[in-house]
Amino acid sequence: MFENISLFQTAGAMARHAAASQAVTARNIANADTPGFRAQTIASFSDTYRAESGEAMRATRPGHMRSSATMSTIRPEFSDSDPSPNGNTVSLEQEMVAAVNNQRENDRAIAIYKHGLTVLRTVIGR
Numbered sequence: 372m373f374e375n376i377s378l379f380q381t382a383g384a385m386a387r388h389a390a391a392s393q394a395v396t397a398r399n400i401a402n403a404d405t406p407g408f409r410a411q412t413i414a415s416f417s418d419t420y421r422a423e424s425g426e427a428m429r430a431t432r433p434g435h436m437r438s439s440a441t442m443s444t445i446r447p448e449f450s451d452s453d454p455s456p457n458g459n460t461v462s463l464e465q466e467m468v469a470a471v472n473n474q475r476e477n478d479r480a481i482a483i484y485k486h487g488l489t490v491l492r493t494v495i496g497r
Contacts, residue, residue, distance in 0.1 A: 378487045385480035388416045391445040393473040399461050400470075407458040411447035412469070416476065419445060 392413045402408040413419075452460040 376487070379484065382480045382484040382487065384420075385416055385483070386477055388413070388419060388445060389473050389477035389480060391447075392476070393470065395447045396466050396469045396473060400463065400466050403459065403461045403463055403466075405459060408461060409459075410450045410452055410461045410466075412450045413445055413447050 395411050395413055399410045450460060452462055452465070454460045
């Protein structure tokens with residue numbers, strides 16, 4: 372039932388994107404000392420949505436944010452960091468910031484999902 376409501380599709384896509392980003396961040400941190408390892412990154416959720424749909428999210432008011440939606444493919448790309456002497460491009464500082472941003476994106480997706488459920492419950496009178 373919830374799969375047909377675009378709000379829940381968007382929240383699910385946001386959560387999947389956050390999980391994929393966190394997996395890439397964890398892989399980068401795990402290989403921080405591996406010689407020659409190249410750090411990877413994933414495009415932001417809004418960029419991924421625009422690439423998949425060919426359009427930006429609609430806004431009904433000027434104050435609305437313009438990002439979100441669904442995506443079927445999330446592809447990591449190599450980051451453009453300067454390599455260390457052993458050829459590794461992982462910056463632990465950047466990866467820690469990315470981990471926090473991934474957590475925030477996941478929390479935002481959960482909040483959107485919960486709010487949608489609250490609205491549905493209100494509509495049906497619970």
